[in-house]
Every structure is written in structure tokens, then in C-alpha cells.
Amino acid sequence: MPRSDQLKLGTFVYTFGFHPAAWLHPGSDVRGANDLGHLTRCAKVSEAAKLDFMFFADSPASAVGEAGALARNPTKMNRFEPITAITALSQHTDRIGFVATASTSYYEPYNIARLFASADHLSRGRIAWNVVTSDHDETGYNYNREGLAPHAERYERGEEFLDTVFGLWDSFEDDALLLDRESGVYHDKDKLHTLDHKGKHFQVRGPLNIARTPQGRPVIAQAGGSEQGMELAARTAEMVFSLASNIEKNRAFYANVKGRMAAYGRDPDDLKILPGLVINVGETREEAEAKAEELVRLMHPDVGLLMLQEFLETDLHGADLDKPFPMDRMPASAKGSKAMFEELKEFVTKGHTMRELITHYARRHTGNGLTGTPAEVADFMQEWFETRAADGFILMCPTLPSSLEDFTRLVVPELRRRGLFREEYEGTTLRAHLGLSTPPTRHARARGRA
Amino acid sequence: MPRSDQLKLGTFVYTFGFHPAAWLHPGSDVRGANDLGHLTRCAKVSEAAKLDFMFFADSPASAVGEAGALARNPTKMNRFEPITAITALSQHTDRIGFVATASTSYYEPYNIARLFASADHLSRGRIAWNVVTSDHDETGYNYNREGLAPHAERYERGEEFLDTVFGLWDSFEDDALLLDRESGVYHDKDKLHTLDHKGKHFQVRGPLNIARTPQGRPVIAQAGGSEQGMELAARTAEMVFSLASNIEKNRAFYANVKGRMAAYGRDPDDLKILPGLVINVGETREEAEAKAEELVRLMHPDVGLLMLQEFLETDLHGADLDKPFPMDRMPASAKGSKAMFEELKEFVTKGHTMRELITHYARRHTGNGLTGTPAEVADFMQEWFETRAADGFILMCPTLPSSLEDFTRLVVPELRRRGLFREEYEGTTLRAHLGLSTPPTRHARARGRA
Numbered sequence: 089m090p091r092s093d094q095l096k097l098g099t100f101v102y103t104f105g106f107h108p109a110a111w112l113h114p115g116s117d118v119r120g121a122n123d124l125g126h127l128t129r130c131a132k133v134s135e136a137a138k139l140d141f142m143f144f145a146d147s148p149a150s151a152v153g154e155a156g157a158l159a160r161n162p163t164k165m166n167r168f169e170p171i172t173a174i175t176a177l178s179q180h181t182d183r184i185g186f187v188a189t190a191s192t193s194y195y196e197p198y199n200i201a202r203l204f205a206s207a208d209h210l211s212r213g214r215i216a217w218n219v220v221t222s223d224h225d226e227t228g229y230n231y232n233r234e235g236l237a238p239h240a241e242r243y244e245r246g247e248e249f250l251d252t253v254f255g256l257w258d259s260f261e262d263d264a265l266l267l268d269r270e271s272g273v274y275h276d277k278d279k280l281h282t283l284d285h286k287g288k289h290f291q292v293r294g295p296l297n298i299a300r301t302p303q304g305r306p307v308i309a310q311a312g313g314s315e316q317g318m319e320l321a322a323r324t325a326e327m328v329f330s331l332a333s334n335i336e337k338n339r340a341f342y343a344n345v346k347g348r349m350a351a352y353g354r355d356p357d358d359l360k361i362l363p364g365l366v367i368n369v370g371e372t373r374e375e376a377e378a379k380a381e382e383l384v385r386l387m388h389p390d391v392g393l394l395m396l397q398e399f400l401e402t403d404l405h406g407a408d409l410d411k412p413f414p415m416d417r418m419p420a421s422a423k424g425s426k427a428m429f430e431e432l433k434e435f436v437t438k439g440h441t442m443r444e445l446i447t448h449y450a451r452r453h454t455g456n457g458l459t460g461t462p463a464e465v466a467d468f469m470q471e472w473f474e475t476r477a478a479d480g481f482i483l484m485c486p487t488l489p490s491s492l493e494d495f496t497r498l499v500v501p502e503l504r505r506r507g508l509f510r511e512e513y514e515g516t517t518l519r520a521h522l523g524l525s526t527p528p529t530r531h532a533r534a535r536g537r538a
Numbered sequence: 539m540p541r542s543d544q545l546k547l548g549t550f551v552y553t554f555g556f557h558p559a560a561w562l563h564p565g566s567d568v569r570g571a572n573d574l575g576h577l578t579r580c581a582k583v584s585e586a587a588k589l590d591f592m593f594f595a596d597s598p599a600s601a602v603g604e605a606g607a608l609a610r611n612p613t614k615m616n617r618f619e620p621i622t623a624i625t626a627l628s629q630h631t632d633r634i635g636f637v638a639t640a641s642t643s644y645y646e647p648y649n650i651a652r653l654f655a656s657a658d659h660l661s662r663g664r665i666a667w668n669v670v671t672s673d674h675d676e677t678g679y680n681y682n683r684e685g686l687a688p689h690a691e692r693y694e695r696g697e698e699f700l701d702t703v704f705g706l707w708d709s710f711e712d713d714a715l716l717l718d719r720e721s722g723v724y725h726d727k728d729k730l731h732t733l734d735h736k737g738k739h740f741q742v743r744g745p746l747n748i749a750r751t752p753q754g755r756p757v758i759a760q761a762g763g764s765e766q767g768m769e770l771a772a773r774t775a776e777m778v779f780s781l782a783s784n785i786e787k788n789r790a791f792y793a794n795v796k797g798r799m800a801a802y803g804r805d806p807d808d809l810k811i812l813p814g815l816v817i818n819v820g821e822t823r824e825e826a827e828a829k830a831e832e833l834v835r836l837m838h839p840d841v842g843l844l845m846l847q848e849f850l851e852t853d854l855h856g857a858d859l860d861k862p863f864p865m866d867r868m869p870a871s872a873k874g875s876k877a878m879f880e881e882l883k884e885f886v887t888k889g890h891t892m893r894e895l896i897t898h899y900a901r902r903h904t905g906n907g908l909t910g911t912p913a914e915v916a917d918f919m920q921e922w923f924e925t926r927a928a929d930g931f932i933l934m935c936p937t938l939p940s941s942l943e944d945f946t947r948l949v950v951p952e953l954r955r956r957g958l959f960r961e962e963y964e965g966t967t968l969r970a971h972l973g974l975s976t977p978p979t980r981h982a983r984a985r986g987r988a
Contacts, residue, residue, distance in 0.1 A: 169656035179629035206619035229743035293679035
């Protein structure tokens with residue numbers, strides 16, 4: 089079993105890297121969106137450093153916006169489908185785990201249960217499903233809808249979806265397979281169960297047509313920071329992907345989510361809280377800052393404008409980049425970070441041009457998470473870990489694989505010197521890496537109680 | 539390009555083999571349903587013999603019936619999901635193609651378009667989608683339905699589904715990706731298209747968030763022998779999987795389907811008709827017959843009873859195996875082969891016991907396709923091929939990998955001696971193996987006409 093006093097670390101996969109200009113950077117691979125060799129290199133770098141997993145974000149839709157700007161920021165326009173990508177990558181690796189995102193709003197429970205169970209068998213126990221309900225209108229347009237269903241409806245469907253998938257994953261009990269050629273009996277018929285789920289959104293009879301998986305069932309990852317999201321995480325999630333905003337807020341979130349778990353009879357150690365963190369690391373602070381600035385410089389202003397538009401949810405198309413921000417287009421509020429919104433409002437009142445605002449926002453949004461030396465990065469991680477703001481981190485590498493290589497070369501040894509990260513994998517499954525117990529099937533639980 | 543005067547051959551994947559007792563046979567792998575090593579061996583044997591593809595049948599539901607009998611016939615109870623399985627297998631092979639079955643009745647077009655496009659990229663152009671509408675009630679129960687939708691409704695949805703997927707696969711034109719770091723432009727915005735499909739069953743805006751695939755688009759496989767099925771195949775299919783019943787019927791089917799293609803502006807060579815064929819081959823006829831008989835002997839009567847029940851669509855549960863067939867349970871007709879139905883009716887009127895009927899049916903159903911020497915098997919294939927009953931065959935190996943090994947060891951060299959099968963792969967994609975042209979995008983077609 090892994091030591092519970094060590095960090096969990098995963099690589100966030102966003103094809104070329106988290107920065108919108110990553111594809112222009114020599115440290116990335118311009119063919120990476122369709123050539124598995126790129127992701128295989130990232131996986132091998134991650135595995136050589138003994139990281140816990142690679143995390144595949146996803147949205148079942150292209151980005152929307154001005155076509156010229158989209159043509160300069162390709163990540164959401166051209167990418168592998170995550171379930172197939174992680175299945176392929178698992179064949180080129182032995183230990184590292186993989187998290188794939190899939191939406192409960194646009195799939196059927198039986199299909200998701202099969203795809204992830206099959207991937208868990210194919211990878212010999214290294215798969216997690218990142219459960220999302222999707223939160224952009226453009227996804228709805230690809231699935232018979234005029235935009236997104238309301239938040240409460242998406243969550244209601246998502247909760248029932250997840251419970252149905254759990255039920256399907258319990259179809260075969262752990263010891264259901266006999267494989268007995270002597271008697272001619274393949275499985276114990278009393279240990280294969282139909283589900284007969286009949287709910288508001290789904291009717292699914294089952295059983296699932298695949299045996300219980302090497303991990304018992306795939307690991308469940310979630311993000312949602314809403315009240316409903318935190319409650320669902322406390323009940324069902326085993327990894328929670330938050331954003332690293334500030335340590336106090338993250339500590340409160342950590343305590344809040346873990347504090348809700350007892351009500352569901354769950355051990356707080358069975359859920360790992362892993363904020364995403366953008367890291368620019370260099371041997372010196374100057375080197376780290378130069379890396380961050382290089383990406384800002386590579387980014388075309390149209391791409392920055394599109395990002396700013398998305399954050400402010402306002403139309404900035406056609407605005408003169410060398411004039412001040414058109415205040416009549418400034419909204420009263422933004423759905424995203426309130427602190428960032430206030431900061432941007434203050435910035436524009438100082439008379440800066442649109443171009444300056446774009447550069448400022450790009451720098452703050454994608455490069456300012458954590459820029460520094462290996463010791464500074466390790467200090468940050470250690471403080472968050474030791475004061476219970478995080479169980480570990482998801483590394484939002486600005487460029488892939490070069491920022492990831494920087495992290496594994498410079499920061500991982502420092503974390504090891506401090507005893508904060510493993511020298512070797514202790515187990516072979518993602519559950520083992522993360523120190524998660526295997527939830528027993530509902531049938532085993534029922535017998536335990538009887 | 540491959541010679542059009544050579545057979546196309548694929549391996550039908552049914553985990554342990556096509557025979558229901560295959561899992562009991564030493565030539566199969568009892569762990570094969572969840573251990574990819576088994577399928578990897580089958581893929582490597584197929585690829586070493588330069589076969590065109592492996593074909594993964596599927597149903598998104600377990601078999602139904604008496605639990606004890608199901609526990610003795612595991613193939614439909616525990617299997618990999620095909621899209622993930624072929625994606626994994628493609629990473630262990632270089633040339634052979636893969637066909638995965640997925641149902642238009644239980645998926646969304648955007649998800650299928652993504653999954654198969656992604657798999658085609660990940661395999662570097664070796665993927666086909668076998669388009670089915672599903673034909674068993676039990677599938678409906680897993681997807682919010684009380685059984686199956688009517689045939690016409692399934693086909694109507696299936697046709698619109700397929701056209702929507704084709705539209706999504708045309709999102710990026712062939713030369714849309716520029717990947718130009720100098721100018722900072724990733725794709726030509728005029729060569730990325732939204733679809734804006736608005737039909738009876740689906741509204742899908744697009745574009746698909748993945749580039750056009752190495753094969754242009756994945757190959758389309760179909761089965762349906764109905765009037766609607768043949769018309770859809772003539773319009774859209776590139777491989778048709780039929781059953782080898784008798785040569786005259788198959789010639790008529792071949793001429794019928796290919797004859798319909800001109801109306802859609804298609805070349806008959808762009809569709810390969812590939813009947814499934816159960817083959818028991820041995821150095822001598824006696825050896826081949828002994829192999830077939832061994833499987834009949836291994837099969838438990840309950841499993842045979844379940845198969846017979848499925849064919850006759852009648853309840854035989856509880857019937858005394860050592861007494862004659864209960865004639866009050868004999869239906870007036872059967873949905874399957876009429877010739878087989880007449881044969882069974884005649885068999886029972888001769889006073890045979892249930893047990894004898896089961897053995898007879900099992901022998902006829904699973905072992906009698908073609909049992910003989912390499913020369914006899916090659917004679918059969920040659921006649922079907924040369925008289926236009928088939929462009930090749932799907933090998934329904936009774937046991938995997940042993941029957942497949944028999945075929946590649948004994949029959950493939952005989953076919954090569956006759957010039958009927960390739961010595962080496964000529965290309966790297968499934969389209970190249972099959973000699974299929976790449977359909978241009980609708981945008982390229984429109985410009986061609988302009």
C-alpha cells in the first residue's frame with residue numbers, strides 16, 4: 089500500500105499543453121492531436137517519474153467563436169476521443185493510470201459501463217472515469233438539444249446515471265467466474281445479477297456483459313464545486329479535480345467535501361482532492377519566468393481575445409486592440425472566478441489598451457499559477473499537502489512534453505528528497521497508486537449485513 | 539493496389555470460437571474473455587497469414603435463457619466491448635484491419651463518429667464500423683425500452699444515423715490541417731465545416747472535433763439481408779457480411795446487392811461481399827470430421843437445448859431429453875433458415891429423441907458448414923469466388939486460436955498455390971487491403987461538380 093503521507097500526482101492532458109500557444113512551442117509536437125506517438129512520449133515520461141495517472145479532459149464539441157481565432161487555438165478543434173486514447177496508451181505502458189472524461193448528459197449508462205469496464209480489463213486495472221454533466225451550450229447542439237439542459241436537470245440525470253453504472257458494474261460478483269472445464273460451468277449463476285433499474289431517466293435491466301474488473305470497478309473522478317457537486321463527490325467520487333485558487337479556499341473545500349463523507353459511511357482517505365496547477369519551473373526564477381513569457385509572446389492576440397471573451401461572456405469581436413476596453417461591453421459579473429473579474433475591471437479602468445488587457449489576462453490565466461525554482465514549487469506543494477488543502481496535484485503542463493519533462497527532472501527529485509513522493513510504484517493498479525479501497529459489490533454488502 | 543482476383547479473408551471473433559463448446563476445448567483459452575493476450579494471439583496468427591481483418595460481432599446485452607444453461611455458454615455473457623478491444627489490439631499489430639460492431643439504435647451519432655474516427659487515427663487507418671440496428675429484444679431492455687423498436691423504425695433511425703456520421707466525418711477536408719507554426723495557423727478555416735443536420739431523429743450541429751482520418755473515413759460494414767438492408771448496403775456499405783447458405787442463393791444475393799449500386803453512382807468493386815463460413819479442416823477428411831465431432835461431444839445438452847429453443851422460438855424447458863420431441867411445442871415456422879426448419883421437422887417425425895435432435899442440430903448448425911481437407915476447402919472457396927457468390931469469406935473458426943491456426947497452416951498455402959490469396963500485404967490500411975476507394979468529402983464532391 090502507498091504511504092498516505094505522500095503526494096498523488098497526475099499529468100493533465102490537453103494535447104499540446106495547457107497554454108493556448110503550446111502548439112507553436114518547440115517543446116510540443118505539432119502533429120500530436122492525431123499521432124499517438126506524442127501522447128505515448130508523455131505517458132512514458134510520466135511513468136518513468138512514477139506519476140499516478142494521466143488525466144484526459146474532454147468536451148464532446150468543438151470550441152465556438154470567430155473561425156480565424158479558432159484556427160489559431162486547435163486543442164478543442166482536433167483531439168482524440170479519450171476512452172479510445174487511454175485504451176491505446178495503456179498498451180504502451182505497464183503501471184501508470186488513466187482518467188478519461190465522459191458526459192452523463194450525452195451517453196447511455198449501459199454504453200459507459202461497458203466501455204470503462206472493458207478498458208479496465210484491457211489495461212489490467214488502471215482506468216478512471218471522470219464523470220461530468222457538461223457545462224457548455226455547444227455540447228447540446230451535437231445531441232439533439234438547443235443548448236444545455238438546466239444544471240439541476242443535468243445533475244439529476246447524472247446521479248441516476250452514475251448509480252445505474254455502479255449497479256451494472258456489480259453484475260458479476262468478484263468470485264463469479266469459475267472457468268471450470270471439468271464441470272463445464274463457466275460462471276456461478278447465483279453470482280451473476282440482473283439489475284432491473286427503473287428510474288426517472290433510465291430503465292436498464294442488465295446484467296452487464298463483462299465480468300467485474302481488475303479494480304473491482306473503475307475509479308470515479310469528478311470536478312464540480314457546486315453544492316450538489318460536493319455532495320455527489322462525498323457520496324461517490326474517489327478523485328476530485330478542483331482548481332488551485334488560494335490555499336485558504338482550497339483548505340475549506342477540502343474540509344467541506346471530506347467532512348460530508350462520514351454521512352455516507354465512507355473513509356475520507358477514499359477520496360483524493362487534487363487541484364489543477366499550472367507550473368512553470370526553471371533552475372532559476374528568471375529561467376522559469378522566461379518560459380512563461382515565451383508562451384505569452386507566442387500567443388496571437390485573436391486567441392487571447394477569444395479567451396477573454398469566453399471569460400467575460402461578452403462579444404469583443406471587432407474591438408480595436410490599441411484602444412482602451414469598450415466599457416459598454418463589460419458585463420456586470422462573470423460566471424468564473426470573481427477575484428479575476430474584479431482584477432480585470434480594475435486593470436481596464438487604468439486606461440490600458442485591449443492588447444495590454446489580453447496579455448495581462450493570458451499571463452494571469454495560464455502562466456501565473458506557479459512560476460519558480462524546484463524548491464519553490466516543492467515548498468508550495470508541501471504546504472498545500474501538509475495543511476490539508478490538497479492530497480496532491482494535477483499538473484497542467486503549459487507545454488507537452490517539455491513542461492512535463494521539466495517537472496519530472498527538476499521537481500520530482502526535490503519532492504523525493506523531502507519524502508513527499510514515491511521512488512517506485514508499490515502496486516499495479518490505479519487504486520493501489522492512489523491508496524483507494526475497492527468498494528464491494530452491493531451483493532457482497534447485502535450478505536455482509538445479513 | 540491488391541489484385542481484384544484474390545480472396546478477401548477475415549477472422550470472426552467470438553472470444554473462444556464460434557462453437558458454443560469452444561471454451562471447453564484445449565485449443566481455446568478459458569481466460570480469453572478478459573485477457574487481451576488471447577485476442578492478441580489470434581490477431582498475430584491472422585496478421586502472420588496476411589488476412590485482411592478481424593471481425594468483432596457484438597450485442598449490447600447478455601444472452602437470455604435458463605441461468606444454468608447460460609452459465610455453460612459464456613460468449614455473450616462476458617466479452618470485451620468491441621471498440622475498446624480493437625483499439626487495444628491495433629497497438630499490438632501493424633497491418634491487419636479491425637471491424638467493430640456498434641448499434642445505431644443505442645448510440646448517438648456524435649459519439650460513434652468520434653469513437654471510430656479516433657480509433658482510425660490510433661490504428662493508422664485500419665478500422666471499420668459494422669453498422670447494425672440490433673435485432674434482439676434483450677438489447678432494448680438495457681436502453682429504456684420494452685424490447686426492440688419495430689424493424690422499419692430501427693432502419694429509419696439507422697439510415698439517418700449513418701448519414702449524420704458521414705457528415706461528421708467530412709467536417710475537416712483532407713487538406714484542412716496546415717500545422718503552420720510560422721503563420722500560427724493550425725487549420726484552414728474554410729476547410730472545416732459545421733454540419734447543421736436537422737432530421738427526424740437527430741439534430742447535430744458539428745463540426746466533429748477530430749480531423750479526417752487516415753482512411754478518409756472508417757470502412758463501413760453491414761449485414762442485413764432484408765430488402766431495406768440490401769438497399770442500404772448498396773448505397774453505403776463497403777463490406778457485407780452474409781451467411782454462406784448455398785451457392786445459388788449467395789450468387790443471387792451477390793448480383794442483387796451489387797446490381798443496386800449503379801443507382802448510387804458506386805462501383806461494384808467498392809463493396810466486398812463476404813459470407814461467414816464455419817470451417818473444420820484437417821490433413822484428411824477423417825481428421826476434419828473428428829475435430830467437428832469433438833466439439834459436439836463437449837457440448838452440454840442444456841446448451842444445445844438453448845440453441846434449439848432460440849432457433850425454433852419455442853419453450854423447450856423441462857422437456858425429457860430421452861423422449862421424442864413434444865410436437866405440441868413445434869412452431870408453424872421459424873424466422874431463421876427455412877431449409878433448416880424443414881430438416882428439423884423431418885428429423886423429429888422419424889421418432890428421434892430430444893437428445894438426438896439437439897446433437898443433430900448442433901452438428902448442422904456449427905460444424906457442418908465446411909468440413910474437409912485443405913484442397914476441399916480451397917475448392918469450395920474458389921468456386922464461390924470465381925462464380926461470384928463471394929468476394930471472400932469471414933472465417934467462423936469453431937475454436938480460437940486452434941481452428942484459425944489450422945486454417946492458416948493448411949488452407950492459406952493451398953489458396954496461395956492457386957494464386958487466390960496474397961503473399962504479402964500491399965498497403966497499410968484496411969481500405970488498401972480490401973481494394974476500396976476513399977469516398978471524397980461532400981465538400982470536395984461539391985467543388986468537383988462546380
